[in-house]
Amino acid sequence: MIGIFALVLGLILGSFLNVVIYRLPRGLSLVRPRSFCPRCKHQLRWYENIPLFSYLLQRGRCRSCGAPIDIRYPLVETLSGLLAFYFVSRYGIAPAAVGFYSFSFLLLAAAFIDLEHRIIPDEITLGGIPAGLIFSPWNPLAGPGEALLGALCGAGAFYLLGEYYLWIRKREGLGEGDYKFLAMIGAFLGPVNLIPVIFMASLWGVFGVLITGLFKKEKISGGLALPFGPFLSLGALSVVMFPKLTAFLFPSIH
Ligand SMILES: [Zn+2]
Known part of the structure; x- marks a missing residue:
């Protein structure tokens, strides 16, 4: 009922x-x-x-x-x-259900907007960070300290990832919206969970590129043909919804 x-x-x-x-x-x-x-x-x-x-x-x-x-x-x-x-x-x-539903609401909004416009609005990313912090006392995945650290690590990790991409490909591959988005994800999941989020997002990304390649029948030219936001959303949802999979892939985290 x-x-x-x-x-x-x-x-x-x-x-x-x-x-x-x-x-x-x-x-x-x-x-x-x-x-x-x-x-x-x-x-x-x-x-x-x-x-x-x-x-x-x-x-x-x-x-x-x-x-x-x-x-x-x-x-x-x-x-x-x-x-x-x-x-x-x-x-x-319970607060956990409300908090995680709100998190998925933000993830879906970001994914579909990014897919169409190639941007993630600040209202979702920067607005989502305080939402994650407010939720943290009831959050089974990340308490207040972890939420704060998660937001900081999210911004930092993506900065490093962006620099790495620039170094490997000699061009910018990640948007500014992406690291704000990862900071928001960190505020809901804590710093440690960002590792499986990025891992799962990359898996979904490879899958997405293969599927798009099959349908579009044009060669993938090595650039980022797809926005990364939808895959980050899928990665974050995977970690929230399938904790057993995360624990299996990253036994040292859980
Ligand atoms: Zn009409």
Whole structure:
């Protein structure tokens, strides 16, 4: 019963997450006006704005102009619903569930915005750091001291990684947004967990490059063809959701 409640709440929050993903990088207000079709600007009525169901009932099209609705909308809502369900099932209705759901909300927002715009807004990265610190007294993965150290190490580690990349490839490969993003991840997971996060992100990255290569049929020219943010998000989620895998890969950490 609590699981169903979490799922529905997650779907609704996922609908707001879509608003964040669309409006934040475009500099639009997150609260006004009401949701609209990006093509015909038709404002959505309440029954056109029900997470997931409206998309299915309208067969993925705007009711007013028939423009196809981006598959990202139902995808983000479903992911948000499943994550809320997962964290409440694992921790119950507790600060840990709220904290980790909020963390995944920020990770998903960063991933989808980075995928489309190649930036991660400061509102997510720099705004997420205090969020991680506030959550830390209840955080089973990183207490207050670790959260603070994690944020500092996140910024530092990525700086070193960037310098290394520059040294190897003789060009800039990592954006400024990436190290702020890793600082945010560090504030939620602590310094030690950053190692498996970067490791998992790299694994997901290799996987992503292979998949993109298969579909695009163009040669990967050695540059960073994909933004790193989505893979960092996947890496962080993997560490939060599969602690046993992390413990197996990095036995000395856990
Ligand atoms: Zn429309």
